[in-house]
Amino acid sequence: MASRYSWGLLLAAALLGFLQASSAFEVRDGKNKTCILANFSVLFTVEYNTKTSKEVKVFSLPSNAVVLPESTCGKPNDTSEVLAIGFSNNNSLKMAFVRNAGAYVVRSLTFTYNLSDASLFPNSSETGARNVSKDTDIRADLRTTYTCHSNNTIISMQNVTVLLSNVTLEAYLVNNTFSGKETVCSEDKGSTTVVPSTTSVAPTAAPTAAPKTPDVGRYNLTGCLLASMGLQLNITYTTKNQTKKWELLNLPANTTFSGNCGDSTVTLNLTSGSTDLVFYFEQNSTTDKYFLHRISVSTSLPPESIKRTFKADNDSLSALKATVGKSYKCFSEESIWISNETSLNIFNAQVQAFKITGNTFGTPEECPMDENNMLIPIIVGAALAGLVLIVLIAYLIGRKRSHAGYQTI
Ligand SMILES: *[C@@H]1O[C@H](CO)[C@@H](O)[C@H](O)[C@H]1NC(C)=O
Ligand SMILES: *[C@@H]1O[C@H](CO)[C@@H](O)[C@H](O)[C@H]1NC(C)=O
Ligand SMILES: *[C@@H]1O[C@H](CO)[C@@H](O)[C@H](O)[C@H]1NC(C)=O
Ligand SMILES: *[C@@H]1O[C@H](CO)[C@@H](O)[C@H](O)[C@H]1NC(C)=O
Numbered sequence: 001m002a003s004r005y006s007w008g009l010l011l012a013a014a015l016l017g018f019l020q021a022s023s024a025f026e027v028r029d030g031k032n033k034t035c036i037l038a039n040f041s042v043l044f045t046v047e048y049n050t051k052t053s054k055e056v057k058v059f060s061l062p063s064n065a066v067v068l069p070e071s072t073c074g075k076p077n078d079t080s081e082v083l084a085i086g087f088s089n090n091n092s093l094k095m096a097f098v099r100n101a102g103a104y105v106v107r108s109l110t111f112t113y114n115l116s117d118a119s120l121f122p123n124s125s126e127t128g129a130r131n132v133s134k135d136t137d138i139r140a141d142l143r144t145t146y147t148c149h150s151n152n153t154i155i156s157m158q159n160v161t162v163l164l165s166n167v168t169l170e171a172y173l174v175n176n177t178f179s180g181k182e183t184v185c186s187e188d189k190g191s192t193t194v195v196p197s198t199t200s201v202a203p204t205a206a207p208t209a210a211p212k213t214p215d216v217g218r219y220n221l222t223g224c225l226l227a228s229m230g231l232q233l234n235i236t237y238t239t240k241n242q243t244k245k246w247e248l249l250n251l252p253a254n255t256t257f258s259g260n261c262g263d264s265t266v267t268l269n270l271t272s273g274s275t276d277l278v279f280y281f282e283q284n285s286t287t288d289k290y291f292l293h294r295i296s297v298s299t300s301l302p303p304e305s306i307k308r309t310f311k312a313d314n315d316s317l318s319a320l321k322a323t324v325g326k327s328y329k330c331f332s333e334e335s336i337w338i339s340n341e342t343s344l345n346i347f348n349a350q351v352q353a354f355k356i357t358g359n360t361f362g363t364p365e366e367c368p369m370d371e372n373n374m375l376i377p378i379i380v381g382a383a384l385a386g387l388v389l390i391v392l393i394a395y396l397i398g399r400k401r402s403h404a405g406y407q408t409i
């Protein structure tokens with residue numbers, strides 16, 4: 001079985017690995033009560049040296065795998081549980097569980113492999129056990145079964161990759177069996193696999209996929225600014241072959257911010273990767289209004305663009321305007337024009353600058369778009385009511401007339 005896998009063959013081997021049935025394991029305590037049930041397929045990739053070369057051994061959990069006695073349902077005053085599986089000659093895979101009031105996690109996954117085991121690591125120039133250990137993101141609510149059918153539970157450790165798939169497991173069992181409720185891993189939910197926040201489409205073509213609306217970010221400067229809004233930059237650029245494209249850039253939830261509370265200007269500086277977006281608010285003491293008067297943008301552009309950096313600045317804006325002491329609120333999407341190449345789309349905004357009382361938003365002032373949206377149902381409702389009234393009156397008049405008509409006969 002001495003085999004030398006090229007990395008290209010690895011994928012094929014990986015696929016083969018998944019065709020193999022999952023193995024089932026059970027851990028019981030001294031009273032024969034079951035505390036852990038687990039079912040999964042594992043694919044190991046181990047790199048080791050022979051006298052002449054470097055080997056990459058790929059194998060799935062052998063059928064001789066058994067639960068080891070060091071598995072435990074916890075000791076007094078210790079809520080940890082351990083599933084330890086041994087296979088071939090002194091190789092093992094260990095999952096250490098911990099819990100809190102609401103959830104349990106696999107705190108660490110430890111793989112111990114024995115380079116002296118010639119059945120797995122033929123011709124290894126080194127001997128003895130090697131240990132690799134890693135935290136995992138396997139986490140489930142208590143009294144639920146963790147399920148993850150995706151291939152994605154990949155745990156890479158030094159010379160080793162451990163790939164779990166088709167996982168069904170539950171620790172801290174109450175009734176010796178799976179609880180029937182599930183916590184599904186994020187990989188299986190699909191949509192959470194990170195989607196690039198940028199989408200580019202040719203100006204003429206219809207967008208192939210509707211671009212995701214941005215996360216609503218909260219930006220909060222003590223004493224002078226409260227803001228909660230989703231932000232999306234729309235940037236037009238010229239590609240190397242002279243076509244124009246526009247790109248939507250969503251500011252993510254982990255955008256960092258800083259700012260400055262001045263008497264006449266409030267600055268909010270948002271930074272995410274290479275993107276920097278700065279808002280400048282001003283107030284007009286005559287009208288008692290504050291508004292966004294300047295936006296400055298800098299970001300990088302995709303490789304296909306002629307220019308790789310992008311900058312725009314507009315200091316004659318009058319956006320997000322509201323009365324001092326009150327908040328600006330807009331549920332509708334609004335677009336602020338910055339330059340011919342760039343605009344800023346704002347979603348689900350509530351913003352207040354300068355005077356803030358008690359660290360909460362003041363009375364909201366609805367944006368004109370929201371007011372129009374409110375007006376439409378009112379107009380439609382009023383029109384319908386009017387129509388009903390007209391029909392009713394017409395009916396009553398008609399009835400009276402025909403009544404009168406019969407009487408004359
Ligand atoms: C533990 O329980 C299982 C079935 O629930 C049974 O087959 C086994 O014999 C029991 N072992 C002991 C030591 O009682
Ligand atoms: C990783 O493998 C190399 C040989 O391929 C070996 O020299 C090294 O000691 C290994 N590291 C660990 C942590 O096992
Ligand atoms: C468990 O904790 C209790 C109270 O904290 C203590 O009295 C007891 O001795 C502990 N038992 C062990 C085995 O540590
Ligand atoms: C695992 O990966 C293979 C190959 O990429 C794919 O065909 C299969 O559908 C995947 N399984 C799951 C459950 O995602």
Ligand SMILES: *[C@@H]1O[C@H](CO)[C@@H](O)[C@H](O)[C@H]1NC(C)=O
Binds near residue numbers: 018021
């Ligand atoms: C996944 O595990 C279930 C049992 O838990 C088994 O029936 C099924 O065949 C496995 N699927 C794969 C692709 O290993």
Ligand SMILES: *[C@@H]1O[C@H](CO)[C@@H](O)[C@H](O)[C@H]1NC(C)=O
Binds near residue numbers: 143174175179
């Ligand atoms: C365990 O089983 C008992 C009796 O079968 C049932 O009353 C109880 O609700 C079960 N508990 C859980 C957590 O499933």
Ligand SMILES: *[C@@H]1O[C@H](CO)[C@@H](O)[C@H](O)[C@H]1NC(C)=O
Binds near residue numbers: 218226
């Ligand atoms: C603003 O931040 C402060 C301190 O971080 C926090 O106490 C307050 O609740 C925040 N206000 C809002 C509206 O998020």
Ligand SMILES: *[C@@H]1O[C@H](CO)[C@@H](O)[C@H](O)[C@H]1NC(C)=O
Binds near residue numbers: 246345
């Ligand atoms: C982005 O800007 C371009 C050019 O101004 C415009 O045609 C397009 O509709 C905008 N897209 C969005 C989603 O704002």
Ligand SMILES: *[C@@H]1O[C@H](CO)[C@@H](O)[C@H](O)[C@H]1NC(C)=O
Binds near residue numbers: 239243304
């Ligand atoms: C310009 O380049 C883009 C990719 O960079 C390509 O999709 C497009 O078809 C090209 N257009 C022309 C007119 O060559």
Ligand SMILES: *[C@@H]1O[C@H](CO)[C@@H](O)[C@H](O)[C@H]1NC(C)=O
Binds near residue numbers: 254
């Ligand atoms: C922000 O989140 C994105 C994914 O949403 C991630 O790629 C990036 O590293 C994160 N940045 C920071 C500073 O955490």
Ligand SMILES: *[C@@H]1O[C@H](CO)[C@@H](O)[C@H](O)[C@H]1NC(C)=O
Binds near residue numbers: 258269270271278
């Ligand atoms: C905004 O923040 C970035 C990063 O912290 C900094 O480099 C930049 O100078 C700031 N811009 C302004 C106008 O404060």
Ligand SMILES: *[C@@H]1O[C@H](CO)[C@@H](O)[C@H](O)[C@H]1NC(C)=O
Binds near residue numbers: 284285287
């Ligand atoms: C304040 O608003 C008034 C009325 O719109 C305008 O005439 C005046 O120039 C504004 N003042 C400042 C400092 O912008």
